[in-house]
Amino acid sequence: MTDTAAPTDRPAIPDHLSIDPRSPHHDAAVFQHDIGIRLNGKERFDVAEYCISEGWVKVPAGRTVDRKGNPVMIKLKGTVEAFYR
Template identity: 65%
Template sequence: MNDTTSLPQLPDRLSIDPSSPFHNRDVFQREIGIRFNDKDRHDVEEYCISEGWIKVAAGRTLDRKGKPMLIKLKGKVEAYYK
């Protein structure tokens, strides 16, 4: 059932924001998991594996466009299909 051979390869950098240049609609056809410093995270907005960071929402704070304010956390990042 978990046939990952037909799925597109996960990119080095990916964002869930459709207006971002790093958003890839084909990848989001299947659920993605992010492991940050050996712990699964469910609140990741954007990640970069080669640079070793993730961006997560900073509480309920919004920017002037109404999107969540993001903070960058550095560490070991792994992305995988669930």
């Protein structure tokens, strides 16, 4: 008999999560599932990093990049909610 993972077998959503694999706040197991982020009640699709307890998200500042080619991030503050879709 094979053991298949049910949709309820998702890891807990962390308080602080980053999409950058070099970050200590990156968790690959969480990214196996589709995650949604709401900031002040509005769903955001461009979030690169968030912290629920501190109430902020980091998003790219348009098309601006630093000298290494990484997008320049700005921090937006407010009520942050993370959820599985």
